[in-house]
Amino acid sequence: MTAYQQPLPPAAELEDSVLLQMYYQMLRARRLDERMWVLHRQGKVAFHISGIGQEGTQIGAAFALRKGYDWVYPYYRDISLVLTLGMTPRMLMLGLFGKKEAVSSGGRQMPEHFSYRPSKLVTISSPVGTQIAQAPGTAFASKIKGSDEVTVVCFGEGTTSQGDFHEGLNWASIHKLPVIFLCQNNQYAISEPMSVEMAVKSVADRAKGYNMVGVKVDGNDVLAVYDVMREAVARARKGEGPTLVEGFTYRPVPHSSDDDDRTYRSREEVESWKKKDPILRFEKLLYERKLLDDAKKTEIEAGIMDEVNDATDYAMRAPYPAAEECLYPVYGPLP
Amino acid sequence: MTAYQQPLPPAAELEDSVLLQMYYQMLRARRLDERMWVLHRQGKVAFHISGIGQEGTQIGAAFALRKGYDWVYPYYRDISLVLTLGMTPRMLMLGLFGKKEAVSSGGRQMPEHFSYRPSKLVTISSPVGTQIAQAPGTAFASKIKGSDEVTVVCFGEGTTSQGDFHEGLNWASIHKLPVIFLCQNNQYAISEPMSVEMAVKSVADRAKGYNMVGVKVDGNDVLAVYDVMREAVARARKGEGPTLVEGFTYRPVPHSSDDDDRTYRSREEVESWKKKDPILRFEKLLYERKLLDDAKKTEIEAGIMDEVNDATDYAMRAPYPAAEECLYPVYGPLP
Amino acid sequence: MTVKSIIEAIHDTILEEMRRDPTIIITGEDIGKRGGVFRATQGLYDEFGPMRVIDSPLSELSIIGTGIGMAINGLHPICEIQFADFIFPAFNQIVNEAARIRYRSNGAYTCPMVIRAPYGGGIGGGLYHSQSVEAYFAHVPGLYVLAPSTPYDAKGLLRTALRTPDPVLFLEHKKTYRLVKGEVPDEDYLVPIGKANVVRAGDDLTVISYGLMLHETLKAAEIVGREGISVEVIDLRTLHPLDKETILASVAKTSKVLTVHEDNLTGGLGAEISAIIASEGFEDLDAPIRRYAGPDIPGVPFSPPMQDFFMPNAAKIANQIRDLAAY
Amino acid sequence: MTVKSIIEAIHDTILEEMRRDPTIIITGEDIGKRGGVFRATQGLYDEFGPMRVIDSPLSELSIIGTGIGMAINGLHPICEIQFADFIFPAFNQIVNEAARIRYRSNGAYTCPMVIRAPYGGGIGGGLYHSQSVEAYFAHVPGLYVLAPSTPYDAKGLLRTALRTPDPVLFLEHKKTYRLVKGEVPDEDYLVPIGKANVVRAGDDLTVISYGLMLHETLKAAEIVGREGISVEVIDLRTLHPLDKETILASVAKTSKVLTVHEDNLTGGLGAEISAIIASEGFEDLDAPIRRYAGPDIPGVPFSPPMQDFFMPNAAKIANQIRDLAAY
Ligand SMILES: Cc1ncc(C[n+]2csc(CCOP(=O)(O)OP(=O)(O)O)c2C)c(N)n1
Ligand SMILES: Cc1ncc(C[n+]2csc(CCOP(=O)(O)OP(=O)(O)O)c2C)c(N)n1
Ligand SMILES: [Mg+2]
C-alpha cells in the first residue's frame, strides 16, 4: 500500500486510495488478531487480549494523526492502531510469543503491551489508567518545546473510574494541552457493564467536569471517528486544548483468552452486536461506492493472509531471549 | 443555649431561638479560633490551622444535620462545624496543645485533626481527600443496615483535584448513596488560586461528570447554605442520592500558622473579602430583625469569652500524655 | 475432613463467614456475576445479592476507601484486589488510612477489614500480573500481613482475619490456588495470626519461607534429605508481625539459616528475618545467614526462559541448602 | 567555598541546573509564586516563568504522572512532593511506572526525573508531616533513593541526580533544612550515586546512618569518644542501591555494627543493612548486629513528650553504642 500524507481532508473528501488503505488496515488487524486466538486455542501461546470489534475506532483515530510525529499512548486492545502507525505483524507476533526480537519489550512484558519508539508509541503497563495521567506531561513537553505535536491516549470506559483519569483530564484542561483522550467504550470492563462503572450514560459527559470538549461518536463507523478525531487533532495542534472522544463500540469476543464471557452476558446480545461489526459496515460502503468488489476483496485478503502467515512463521521460528537477559536493563549509565 | 430538634423547617421559617443559636455557634467558633492564633503568636502553641471566614458554610451545614445521628467526615477547617455537632471548646484547646485528654487523638495528631465518636465525627488524617473516598462506604453501610443516616464529607476546592474525589463521587452516584459532598471553596489551596487547580469556574460543575446534583451557594450566607444543605439532606435521607454542594467563600487568614499569604495575594483582595464576613453579615440580619441589639450582643460575647478563657486555662493546665503512651493503640485484641 | 484446593478453601470460608456474620460484605472488580477472575466468589452474588456482593468500579483506591468507610460504620468488608500488582493505587488508603485509624483516633475508631490480593509469579503474567508485594506492607505498623501456603491455613487464617478488629492484608499465591490441595476440617477452627509453623523438623539448618516457595522449599528439603542433610522448614504464614520466637528457637537448634522468597532480594522479607536473627540469635549462629530470592529487577518477565530464570525453585533452593550446609 | 544551609544548597542547585539545562523543569504544589512551603524554589518562578516552574494541582499522582510524560518527551522534570507523607497517592506511578519504564521497554524509553520529598520528624508534624518513607522505595529496582545529610552532599547529589537517566527519589530531612550548615564549593562538582561516606573513622564499632540521625550519631560518637569508645560513622547518602563495599570494609575493621534510623524498626533500612552484613560480613562480626530505630507505631505523634519518645537522639544512640561496645 502506498503511503498517504497528513493532513488529510474530511472523510467526505478522502481519496479512494486512502479509503482502501483504511479498509486494508482494519482487515489486516482483524486477521492477525483472529490468528492470535487460533494460536491460543492450539496451545501455542499462553495469552492473548484482543482488539476485535474496535477496529473502527482505532483506524479512524490513526488516520487523523501524523504518523511518527504525534505521540500515542496505546492500550492493550490497540492492535489495529499500532499496526497503522508503524508496527508490523511480525512485531506483534513476536510479542505474542515473548520472543527476543519483540520490539515492545524483548519478551519482558505480556503480549499486546505495545511500545515502539520509531512510531512514538509509548511503552504501556498493565495497571489501567496510568497512561492517562502521563499523556498530559508529554503534551506539556511539546508545548514547552514549541512543537505542534499532538498526544493521543487510549483506554477503555471502565478505566475512566480511576483517579488517573480525573487527574490527567484536570491537568490537560487547566493548561489547555494538546492531548486527546480517546475512550474506546466497548460497554464492558471485563464482566462489568457500564451501569456499575459510572452513573453517566456516556463517557463523553465526564468531560463537563473539566470544562473540556467531550464528543461521543459511533465507534463502529470508521469515517465518523476519523472526522471527530480529525477535528480534535486540529484543535489541539492549534493550541485550543484537549478533547475527550468516546468511540462507542462493542467487544464481541471475551475480555481475554482467560475470560469466559458467557458468565455475564447473553449470546443474543453478542450476536446482535456482531451484526454491527465495523469492518462489515465499511466493506458495505466500499462496495456501494464501487471501490471494492469480490475480486478485489479476495486479492486484499490473500495479501493479508500472506502477511499473517509470514508473521506467524517468523515469530514461531524466532529464538527466545536468553534467560540471563532478564537481568537487564534496570539502570542506564551514571554521570 | 437550649437544644433544637431536627428536622428543622426552611430558613424562612426558623424560630428566632434557632437563629440565635446559629449566631452563637458562629461567634463562639470565631472567638475560639482567634484565641488559637493569639496563643500561636505568643509562642504557646506550635501550630494552628484556622476556620475563620468559613463559619457561614459550616454552621449552615451543621444545622441541616441530625446531630449524633448523621455521620460527618470533617476537615481541618471545620472548627465551627464540630463545635456545633458536639465537640466543646475545651476539647479543641486540648487538641491544640496536644494534651492527653484531647478526645480527637490524645495528642497523637496535629491540632484540628478532629475525631469524636459520640458525635459521629470520623477521625481524619492530613493527606487531603482520602475522606472523600471513605464517606461513600459509610453511607453504603447505612443503606445496607436499612438506616436513614446521612453522611456528610467536607473538603476544600483544591482537594477536588485528587483522585479520591473522583472515585468517591463515582461510587456515590453509581449506588445513589446518602452522602453529601460539601466543598468549602475558599478560592485558594495554600497559595494556588482556582485557575491553576481546575478549568471549571465552579466546583459544582464537577458534579456533571457523575450525573449528580451540584449546587453552588454563597458560603458566607449561613441561611442560604442551610437551605441548600437541608434539601440535600432530605434527598439523601429519602434515598434519592448524593449531592455536591459548593459553599463559595474566602479564607481571610493565612493557610496556617506556617504560611505567609502576602507572597501570593494582595492585601486589597483580602480586605475586600473581609467586608463580606459571614458573621458580620448574619449579625446585620439579626439586628434588622431585632433579634439582636448591642446589649444582647455584649452578653453573648461575654458568655463566649468565658467559654474561651475556660477552655484555654483548662487546656494549658492539663497534663501531657506520658511519653510511653505513644506506643499504643496499634492493634486490638486478636480473636 | 475434606480435600480442597486453596481457592476452594478460600471460597468456602468467605461463603461460611458471610452466612455466619451479616456484617461481612465483599467488594471488588468482577466479583459479582463473574464470581471473580479466579472464581473465589463464585455463587456468592446469587446467594447474597448486590448489597453484600458488590461489583466495584475499576478503581482500587476507592475499593479500599469504601471499605474503610464501611468498617467505620459497623461492617467488616472484604476488599478484593484483582491482582496484587494493582494494589498500589490504594497504597495511600491502606498505609496512611486503614492502618492508622485505631492509633490516630486513640482507639475511638477501628478499621476491621480484610484485603484479599492474589500475588506471585510463575504463571506467565509478566511484570504486572506476578508481583510479590508483601515487603511494602510488612513495614506498616497497624496492618497484619498474612500469606498462607496450604488450604488448611488459608481457611483458618482467613476466618481469623474476619474476626480481627484491624485491617488484614491477605495474600494468596495465585499459582498455589489450584496446585496445592490438602485436608480441611469441616468444623470451625482458627489458625492464629502471628504464629509461624515448623512444617518439617530438622537438625542441620533452617529454611524460612512462605507461599509458593514454601512448597519448593519442602521439595528441596526432600531432595537434600536423601543426601543426608536434615532441614528444618518454617512456614511463616504471618508476614507481619513476624513470629520471632519460632524463628529464634529454630536457629537455636540448627545454627544455620536460609530465607527463601520470590520477591526481589533487596528490602524483601529475608532482610527483616536476617536482621532479627543477626541481632537476637547471633550467638546461636554457626554460619552466615543466607538469603535466596528473586533478582533485583523490576518484575517477573513474561518470556518463559526469563521467567524461569527469575523464579526460585526446588533445584535452585537445594543448591543453596547444600552450599550452606557445607559451610 | 560558601557556608550554606541544606535548603540553600538545594535551592541554589535547582537554580543553577535550570540555568544550565533548559530541559529541566520543576512542578509541585505552591512552588510558583509562593516559592515552595520550605522556600526551596524561591525566586524561580520570576526567573523561569510558568512554563518551567509549574504550580501543579493538588494531586500527587499526576505530579508524578505528568513528570513521567515529560521525561518520555525529552524533559528532565523535578517533581516536588510537598511532604513525603503525601507521596503515597503517587505510589503506583512511581513503583509500577517510573521505575519500570526502561526495563519494560527494553531500553527504548527512559524516565529521567527527580522526585524531591521533605521527610522526617522532630518538627511537631504529627503522624502525617513526619514520616520517613525511604524503606518503601529502597525495595524498588529501577529507582535510586538518595538522602543527603550535609549541604555539600545535598548539592553534589542533586546535581548528579539531574544528570542521571533514571528516576531518583531525593529525600530531604526537613529538620536539617536550616539546622545543618556547611561549606559548599562554588564550582561544579558531583557526589556519586551509590557511594557511602565514612564521615568519622574509628576502631571499636561502626554506626551506619543517614539524614538527621547521622548528625545525632556524630554527636553520640563524640560523647562516647570521650569515654574511650572509638566509633566509625558511615553516612549512607545513597539508600538504594546500598554501598556494600564501604559497609563491609568498615565491618571488617571494627567487627561491630549498629544501624540507626528514625523510620520504624521493622522492615526499615536497618534490616537490609543487617542482612547484607550477616550474609557477606559474617566472619568479621564479633557481636550481634544492633538496630536502633523509631518504634513500630503508625507515625511520629504530635504531643511533645510522645514525639521525644519516638525520636532517636544522641543520648539514646550513645547508650546503644555503650551497650554494643561492652558486648
Ligand atoms: C489498576 C488495574 N486494576 C485492574 C486490572 C484488571 N483489568 C484488566 S482490564 C480490566 C477491564 C478494563 O475495562 P475497560 O477500561 O473498559 O477496557 P476494556 O478491557 O473493556 O477495553 C481490568 C479490571 C488492571 N489491569 N489494572
Ligand atoms: C495529599 C496532600 N498533599 C498536599 C498536602 C499539603 N496541603 C495541606 S492543605 C493544602 C491545600 C488544600 O487546599 P483546599 O483543598 O482548597 O483546602 P483549604 O486549605 O483551602 O481549605 C495542601 C496542598 C496535603 N495535606 N495532602
Ligand atoms: Mg470496556
Ligand SMILES: [Mg+2]
Ligand atoms: Mg481552598
